Every structure is written in C-alpha cells, then in structure tokens.
Amino acid sequence: MTMQRDLSGITPSGHLTLGNYLGALRRFVERQHTVDGFYFVADLHALTTKHDPAKHRELTTSTAALFLAAGLDPQRATVFVQSDVPAHVQLAYLLECTAHVGELSRMIQFKEKGGRPGTRASLFTYPCLMAADILLYGAQRVPVGGDQSQHVELTRDLAVRFNTLYGPTFVVPELEPTALTARVLDLQDPTRKMSKSDSDDAAGVVRLLDTPDVIRRKFRRAVTDSEGEVRYDPHAKPGVSNLLDILAALTGQGPVSLATTITGYGQLKDAVADAVIAELRPLQERHDELVADRPELARLLDIGRQRARETSTPVLDQAQQAMGITR
Numbered sequence: 001m002t003m004q005r006d007l008s009g010i011t012p013s014g015h016l017t018l019g020n021y022l023g024a025l026r027r028f029v030e031r032q033h034t035v036d037g038f039y040f041v042a043d044l045h046a047l048t049t050k051h052d053p054a055k056h057r058e059l060t061t062s063t064a065a066l067f068l069a070a071g072l073d074p075q076r077a078t079v080f081v082q083s084d085v086p087a088h089v090q091l092a093y094l095l096e097c098t099a100h101v102g103e104l105s106r107m108i109q110f111k112e113k114g115g116r117p118g119t120r121a122s123l124f125t126y127p128c129l130m131a132a133d134i135l136l137y138g139a140q141r142v143p144v145g146g147d148q149s150q151h152v153e154l155t156r157d158l159a160v161r162f163n164t165l166y167g168p169t170f171v172v173p174e175l176e177p178t179a180l181t182a183r184v185l186d187l188q189d190p191t192r193k194m195s196k197s198d199s200d201d202a203a204g205v206v207r208l209l210d211t212p213d214v215i216r217r218k219f220r221r222a223v224t225d226s227e228g229e230v231r232y233d234p235h236a237k238p239g240v241s242n243l244l245d246i247l248a249a250l251t252g253q254g255p256v257s258l259a260t261t262i263t264g265y266g267q268l269k270d271a272v273a274d275a276v277i278a279e280l281r282p283l284q285e286r287h288d289e290l291v292a293d294r295p296e297l298a299r300l301l302d303i304g305r306q307r308a309r310e311t312s313t314p315v316l317d318q319a320q321q322a323m324g325i326t327r
C-alpha cells in the first residue's frame, strides 16, 4: 500500500507563534513518520498585502529554519520554500483560467479586505495559488484550520471542473477535519486565536523565538478572571482553560486533571511558562545555528526543493498538456 500524502504550508506573515507550533509544526513532526509529508513555507502568500522586502526575506528564512529546528527531517519529509518550486505559480495561472470571478469574489479574505484602496490583485487570485499548492502534490488529505476550509472547498471545485473540462488530471483532495481541533487562544483576548500576523509587540501572542524572560512576562500578564479558582471550563473561564490546554499539550496530561493539581493562577502561569520555555529551548538553539550557517540551511532546503520539483513537474506537465499548451 502506498503511504498517504500529507501537505501543509505556513505563510511567513509574522514570527511563528506557540499556536503555529502546537497546532501545526509539532503535528507535522509527529506525522512525518507515518505519512509522506510535504511541508512548505508559503512565502508567496505573504505578498498579497503590503509587505517589507527585507522583513519578508528574514521571516521566510527564519520560518524555514524553524520547520527544521522543530524536528522535520528532510530525509523523511519534503521540507521546502514555495517560491523555490516555480510550478506553483505556473499551475496557479492555469487555475486562474479555470476559476470564475464569482467564486473568487466570495472568498472571505477578499470580501473582508478587497474593497480597500490599493488592494493587490493577488488578494483576489491567491486562492488559485493555494489550489495549485495542493493539486501539484496529489495530496488526498489537507489538514487545515477552520478558517482555511473555504480554500479546500474551492480547490475541490477547481479540480473537478478541470478534470471535467480537460480530462482526468488532478486528485480531488479531502478536507482533514482533525485539524480543526486544538486552538491556542490569545493570552490577552482568550476569545480569539493566537495569530502570527498580529503586531510584533502584541502581549497576547507567544512567539517561538521569544526569549525566556519575554515568555514568562507574557504568561504572567495573561488575562484570567476574578474567580480565583483553577478549573477547566473553556466557556466560563476561557483564559484559565487556555493556559490549562497549553500545559496539557506540553505535558501529555489532561487539562481537567491538571487543574486539580494547581492551586492558584500564579502557580498555573509559572507552570505553563516553565513548560513552554523548556519545550522551546532546543528548538531556539537549533534555529539560531541554522540561521547562522546559511550553507547548511540551503543544503537542507535543497533536498526538499528537488523532491518537490520532481513530484510536481509531472502534474504540471499533464495539466499543460490537457489545456492544450504544447512545448
């Protein structure tokens, strides 16, 4: 039986967060042993809104280094940077020629931000790039957060339409629902998820590269409630429950039983901070080594680049043939 193929990307639209680690990176690392994983830094997706080229370059490099530092092994999983594989952009154009203006206009991001002056055309067309990211690798399952499910639905529609119009070309992917679980919430506003694109100084966002002091300070200031009782109740006590969820994710114990072992909010905050700092220390060290050794980082990413190119080229060729592009 062939191994299931898994595909997931992270856009370097900010410094990665504890949410990106617990919800994505750490799962990729676990899954690389059982699936044929393709994990990429979606650098092109960070260009749909105003960006600073120098910061973009730094974030792309740092994010790629974090993928490896978290434990993705280029010999097991295919770890690469999206723009290193031109087939993504090439197929995206063919999918722009398959998509309809109406369906792209209904995408949430475009509906929310598309009316602003100076909106980049790529904010309208990027779902086709996202569809290309997925279809190039024939992934059967795409683990995505809830806010991404619309993109996978569009990808499915485009794949089915393309296959119908031009002949069977693409695997039609399934949405992977398990990815919709475990959300790390913002420490200052535990009604919303922790997001990497929040401003760099956002106090509620724990970054993977924050120093131990900063991490401790952010947890100490985390919003809780005035009740004073450590109890797991995500609805009534979102702040405390978020802290328990993070501690549970790092210790492998359940949040309900953890709550019974901790007496006060101060103790809980210190315990979470300690666990996060200990978990991130080796990752930060490895990240810093890789960023300081660019030839080694380039060598490791080149392994992924080559494998991604080998895998995607036949799919792009077939799509071009099917659409009548002869070379």
Ligand code: AQP
Residues within 6 Å of the ligand: 008, 009, 010, 011, 012, 013, 017, 018, 019, 020, 021, 022, 023, 024, 143, 144, 145, 146, 179, 182, 183, 184, 185, 193, 194, 195, 196, 197, 198
């Ligand atoms: N808070 C979170 N808890 C658990 N998992 C999370 N993920 C993101 N935030 C959390 C997972 O990380 C992967 C990348 O998702 P993303 O690019 O949507 O990350 P983001 O931090 O949520 O980014 P923003 O702030 O929405 O910025 P954009 O979208 O502009 O880049 C996914 O697997 C996600 O589930």
